[in-house]
Amino acid sequence: MSDKAQTTTVASGKRRQFLVDSARLACGVGLLGVGMGFYAEHAKALPPAALRPPGALPESELAAACIRCGLCVRDCPFDILHLARPEEPMATGTPYFVARQRPCEMCEDIPCVVACPTGALDHSLTDINKAQMGLAVLVDQETCLNYLGMRCDICYRVCPVLDKAITLDPQTNQRTGHHTLFIPVVHSDYCTGCGKCEKACPTEVASIKVFPRYMAKGQLSEHYRLGWVEKEKAGHSLVAPDIEHHFNMPEGMHYELGKGLQQAPPAGGEAGDAVPRAFQEDQL
Amino acid sequence: MSRSLLRPGAEAVQGKGWLAAHKWLLLRRFSQLGILALFLVGPWFGWWIVKGNLAYSYTLSTLPLTDPYVLLQSLLAGQWPEKLAWIGVAIVLLFYLAVGGRSFCAWVCPLNMVTDAAAWLRSRLGIKGGPHVSRSVRYWILGMTFVVGALIGTIAWEMLNPVSMLHRGLIFGMGLAWLVVLSIFLFDLFVMRHGWCGHFCPVGAFYSLLGKGALLRVRLPQRDACNDCMDCFAVCPEQQVIRTALKAVGGAGPVILEANCTNCGRCIDVCSKEVFRFGLGATAAAPVCSGSGVAP
C-alpha cells in the first residue's frame, strides 16, 4: 500500500516537474514568438525609397508568398533588384529596387515575374504596361525646372508610357505674366512606377519621385461623384435646370478671365441678376 | 582519458591514419563547400549552373529544388506557390525522406561549418559547462514559427533565420547578417555546447521530422568491439542518439534510428574499433552489415 503510494507520489512529482518544465519552455519560446511577431509585423510596410518588382503582391501578402530565393534578382537582365538585407527596414530577403539608383526597364517579357516560383510576383501579369510598382509624384514644385519656367521636360520624355503616364499641362506663368509653364502631371492609370523619371530628373535631388502606391495614391470616398462625368454619362445636367453662369458685378461692369473687371458689358451679360451670389459661385 | 576527450579520435588517427580518421568529415566539408561553390560561381564568374539559394534553386534551368520548411510557412500564411516550387519541394522531400532529414544539417547547411568550428574550438580550449536546456526546445520553436507566421500572415521566421541569412548573404550580399552568424559562433563557443544546432534551430528540427523512416543510417555492426573510449560521444553533435544503439538499450538493434542523427559520420571516423559504418535500410534487421552486428 505505502509502496504504491510512494510510486504515485514519485510519478506525480515527475509529472509536476514535466508540467513545470513545459510551462517554462512555452513561456520562453512564447516570448521569442511575440518578439518575432512584432518584428515581422513592423517589416510589413515598405520604406518610401524601395519599390517592388513588377507584379508584386500587395505588401501585406508579399512577405508571406515570397520565399526569398532571389530568382527574380537573377533573371532581371538589367540587374536592378536586390534582396533586402537584415538591417534594412523591410522584410528580410524580399526583392526591391531603388528608382534613383537603377529603375526598372519594363522588359516586355517580364523575366522577373516568369522566374518567380511562388505567387509573390503574380504570373497573371503579362503586360508590363499594367505593372504597378509604384506611382510617380512630382514632389517639389519649388525645384522642378518646368515649374520654374524652363523646358526641362526630361521626365516626360524618358517615360516609357510616353504622353500618358506624364502629360505636360500648360499654365500661365504668373511670374512673367506672358509665358507658359508646362507642368508635368502624372496619371495614375498609366504610371507603372518604373522609376525612369526619378532616375532621369536632373535636379540634385530628384523633383519627381516614385513611391510605393500605398503612399502616393489618394482615394475619394465611395459616395463621391464627379458632376461633369455624371453629366456626360447622362447626356444632360443632373441638377436641373442648368443655370447659366452670371457674375454679380457693379453696375456697368463685367469680368473677363485674365483681364479683371471691364467696362461696357458684352451683349446679353446682365449684371446683378436675381440669383443669390453664393449660389452663383457654386456653379464655378 | 581526459586527454582523449580533448582530442577525440587520436587513437583512430594512430590506428587508421589521419586521412581515414577524417574521411567523412572531409567528404562532408567537400559537400558543403561544393554546394556553396555551385551557388557562388554564378554571381562570381557568370557560370550559371545554379540560381537562387537554399530556399529555392533552379539548376541548369531544369531542376527546381524547394525548401519544404519555408514553403510550408508560406502555405500557412495563406499563399499558394507556382508549379515549379511544387515540383521542387516534392524532389527535396523524397530525397531527405530517403537519406534522413538531418543529413541536410551535416552535408548542406552552411551554418553547420560555423557551429562545428565553435564546437571544435570549445573542446580544444577545454571550455566546459553552460546552461542546461532541453533538446526539445527546437520543436517548440518550430511550432512557434508556424503559429506566429500563420497568425500574422507572413513568413515571420525568415526575418531571423540565420541559416538562410548566411546562405543568402554569401550569394546575394551579406549586410549585417554576419553579426547574427558571429553571435551563434560565440554562443556555441562560450555559452553552450552545440547550443544552436543541438537545441534551438527550428530548421534542423523541421528536417529531423523527415528522418523517421530514412533509409540511410549509421549502423554499428561491431558494437561488441566498443572499448568505451567515448570518442564518438565527444564528437557527435547529437550525442543522445548514440547510446541506445551502442549499448543495446532495451534490446535495441545495432542501428541509430534517432531522427536527430545528422548522418555526419564523424563517429565512424573517430572510432578506433571500427564499430560504426553507413548502411541502408530503416530497420535493425536490414542485411547490409557484414557479420557480427546481429540484433539480439
Ligand code: SF4
Ligand atoms: S521588368 Fe525587367 S528591368 Fe524590370 S525588374 Fe523585371 S526584369 Fe528587371
Ligand code: SF4
Ligand atoms: S523570385 Fe519570387 S519568391 Fe523568389 S525572391 Fe523573387 S519574389 Fe521572392
Ligand code: SF4
Ligand atoms: S525631370 Fe525633374 S526637373 Fe525636369 S520637368 Fe521633370 S520633375 Fe521637373
Ligand code: SF4
Ligand atoms: S514612374 Fe515615371 S517614367 Fe515610369 S511610368 Fe511612371 S511616370 Fe513614367
Ligand code: SF4
Ligand atoms: S541545426 Fe540548423 S543551423 Fe544547424 S546544421 Fe541544421 S539547419 Fe543548419
